[in-house]
Amino acid sequence: MTLLLRHLILTGLLFGVWLAPLQAQTTGAETTYAVRFPEPEHHWMEVEVTFRELGETPLRARMSRASPGRYAVHEFAKNIFSLEARNGAGEVLPTQRVDADEWMVARHDGTVRLTYRIFGDHVDGTYMAVDSTHAHLNMPAAFLWGVGLDARPIRVTFHPPAGSDWNGAATQLLPTADPWTFTAPNLQYFLDSPVELARLVVSEFQLDSPSGGSRTFRVAVHANSSQADVDSLAELVERVAREQTAVFGALPAFEPGYYTFLLDYVPWADGDGMEHRNSTVITNPSISLATDGGRRAALDTISHELFHVWNVERIRPADLEPFDFTRGNVSCCLWLAEGFTQYYGPLLLHRAGLTNAVPLGPAIPVITGSGRRVRSAVEMSQHATFSDAGISNDAHDRSRSFISYYTFGAAIALGLDLTIREQTSGRLSLDDYMRRLWQGYGAVAPPAPGVVARPYTLTDLRVELGGLLGNQAFADDFFARFIEGRDVVDYGRLLALAGYHLEPVRPGRGWPGDIALSEGGEGLVVGGQAGTLVAFGSPAYAAGLDSGDRIVSIDNAPATRSAWEALRQAAPGSRHTLVVERRDGRRVTTTLTLADDPAVRIVPIESRRPLTDTERAFREAWLGSRR
Numbered sequence: 001m002t003l004l005l006r007h008l009i010l011t012g013l014l015f016g017v018w019l020a021p022l023q024a025q026t027t028g029a030e031t032t033y034a035v036r037f038p039e040p041e042h043h044w045m046e047v048e049v050t051f052r053e054l055g056e057t058p059l060r061a062r063m064s065r066a067s068p069g070r071y072a073v074h075e076f077a078k079n080i081f082s083l084e085a086r087n088g089a090g091e092v093l094p095t096q097r098v099d100a101d102e103w104m105v106a107r108h109d110g111t112v113r114l115t116y117r118i119f120g121d122h123v124d125g126t127y128m129a130v131d132s133t134h135a136h137l138n139m140p141a142a143f144l145w146g147v148g149l150d151a152r153p154i155r156v157t158f159h160p161p162a163g164s165d166w167n168g169a170a171t172q173l174l175p176t177a178d179p180w181t182f183t184a185p186n187l188q189y190f191l192d193s194p195v196e197l198a199r200l201v202v203s204e205f206q207l208d209s210p211s212g213g214s215r216t217f218r219v220a221v222h223a224n225s226s227q228a229d230v231d232s233l234a235e236l237v238e239r240v241a242r243e244q245t246a247v248f249g250a251l252p253a254f255e256p257g258y259y260t261f262l263l264d265y266v267p268w269a270d271g272d273g274m275e276h277r278n279s280t281v282i283t284n285p286s287i288s289l290a291t292d293g294g295r296r297a298a299l300d301t302i303s304h305e306l307f308h309v310w311n312v313e314r315i316r317p318a319d320l321e322p323f324d325f326t327r328g329n330v331s332c333c334l335w336l337a338e339g340f341t342q343y344y345g346p347l348l349l350h351r352a353g354l355t356n357a358v359p360l361g362p363a364i365p366v367i368t369g370s371g372r373r374v375r376s377a378v379e380m381s382q383h384a385t386f387s388d389a390g391i392s393n394d395a396h397d398r399s400r401s402f403i404s405y406y407t408f409g410a411a412i413a414l415g416l417d418l419t420i421r422e423q424t425s426g427r428l429s430l431d432d433y434m435r436r437l438w439q440g441y442g443a444v445a446p447p448a449p450g451v452v453a454r455p456y457t458l459t460d461l462r463v464e465l466g467g468l469l470g471n472q473a474f475a476d477d478f479f480a481r482f483i484e485g486r487d488v489v490d491y492g493r494l495l496a497l498a499g500y501h502l503e504p505v506r507p508g509r510g511w512p513g514d515i516a517l518s519e520g521g522e523g524l525v526v527g528g529q530a531g532t533l534v535a536f537g538s539p540a541y542a543a544g545l546d547s548g549d550r551i552v553s554i555d556n557a558p559a560t561r562s563a564w565e566a567l568r569q570a571a572p573g574s575r576h577t578l579v580v581e582r583r584d585g586r587r588v589t590t591t592l593t594l595a596d597d598p599a600v601r602i603v604p605i606e607s608r609r610p611l612t613d614t615e616r617a618f619r620e621a622w623l624g625s626r627r
């Protein structure tokens with residue numbers, strides 16, 4: 001089937017399914033964008049946006065400062081230049097810069113046509129990039145929008161560079177009969193709909209939803225790849241999608257009529273993956289689809305992003321819905337939205353027979369991490385604005401006070417999955433929890449495309465766990481200790497059920513704390529060249545050492561790296577005298593009391609003895625295919 005034919009068929013479907021209910025919601029005239037690339041080699045594009053039926057109200061046009069899925073504040077407006085406004089008669093109007101991100105146009109005739117140029121050369125899931133090979137557009141990074149005009153429908157037409165080899169657009173924007181023109185029912189949907197214009201190689205597959213009907217997936221690749229390579233990748237993606245669908249028991253209906261993978265595997269990309277409602281952008285500079293190994297290397301990110309179709313795009317935290325594009329969005333629940341996705345991505349590759357790796361790793365940094373002493377999983381989630389692409393010019397303490405909510409959440413998912421299996425003798429698992437969240441929240445029919453009808457709160461998550469297990473007291477305790485509190489589940493006992501052994505790496509050995517040291521002048525500079533902070537709860541912290549101090553002597557001998565390393569051979573509980581010079585040259589004497597080395601590792605029990613039948617059955621139920 002040709003692309004154009006598909007568009008015509010889908011357009012027909014869309015008129016039937018979506019336009020009728022949408023028109024009732026539409027308020028005001030369509031906002032139209034025309035996008036041109038006169039000099040793509042110089043990494044800018046020209047946008048002409050027309051706002052109509054504005055009445056007497058001055059137009060406030062602004063750039064976003066946030067983009068769903070990457071929670072830092074981004075100053076997208078910095079890349080705009082040569083902005084100009086005209087009225088409906090084509091006369092130039094004065095523009096007023098009322099804010100760093102906002103322009104105001106008054107005394108218009110009800111129509112304002114803004115033109116601007118915008119620079120971008122950053123290929124990832126958050127920003128935009130233009131060059132002769134492609135336009136890679138994350139919408140908040142690229143398009144000004146009208147304040148208060150959120151409900152208006154949007155139409156965008158792309159004009160590829162003259163003579164370019166761009167053969168189409170990959171996007172979740174709604175198609176029209178013109179392959180370069182798309183629509184969005186409202187601003188939220190428009191800003192959630194990235195676009196890749198390039199010489200694309202596209203492969204499609206269909207999947208039946210257990211809930212009824214068939215869904216189409218489009219794998220659209222911008223890379224130096226053949227049709228056969230992309231077809232082979234699509235076959236692997238289909239296996240992943242089947243395994244994921246089995247968790248939830250249903251595939252959502254995708255508003256454009258299909259789900260699109262926008263895969264940009266160009267050597268100048270940054271590695272990234274970004275979820276959207278009906279699509280994902282995945283960028284990677286080192287993936288080659290020419291070999292089976294290369295295609296399998298692509299699946300980690302693909303599996304993660306595809307799981308977001310359910311978890312975060314439709315099973316969505318209430319504090320992210322609707323998304324506020326003007327500021328950092330803080331969520332209680334990225335430990336579930338990202339962390340559980342981080343757990344399921346590799347787990348479902350395992351179930352699909354596409355990897356042997358078992359997602360046990362995140363437990364270790366959560367067991368030993370200093371950050372857990374000062375922040376819960378909920379608080380780590382609330383820190384996303386500062387950590388996920390967040391930029392600060394001043395010193396920060398993330399090395400000791402932060403554990404990524406991806407890692408923390410994946411460890412909670414592992415602990416909760418094993419706990420539910422244990423508590424119900426294998427009758428239920430985390431899959432049933434996810435399916436319950438899907439049925440109670442994600443599957444509720446949206447009132448308009450891009451809108452989540454029933455987003456969840458932290459309380460909802462707790463109540464649903466209680467409902468699943470028929471034991472609210474258990475759920476309340478689990479949340480109080482492991483999600484809102486700073487305890488860690490008993491991984492040793494739980495992992496043993498599946499035949500994995502959690503054990504100390506250096507049993508019986510002393511531990512002064514894992515601190516960065518550099519040799520400088522007389523002694524050892526704490527924090528090393530980077531000024532890394534000393535972790536909370538470590539013996540070195542208790543002894544009063546931190547970044548900028550210099551250890552002059554250890555047990556009355558000169559402080560050398562080998563003298564420090566020798567402490568690791570001493571007994572836990574042994575006491576050592578340190579002379580430490582502060583930044584101002586004053587010297588203090590302190591006592592370092594060694595602790596047990598907290599480092600742990602997870603080993604499969606079959607490296608020591610054969611698995612028991614019970615362990616094998618537990619592991620098979622957990623890691624085996626559900627299809």
Ligand SMILES: [Zn+2]
Nearest residue numbers: 304308338341
């Ligand atoms: Zn994610």
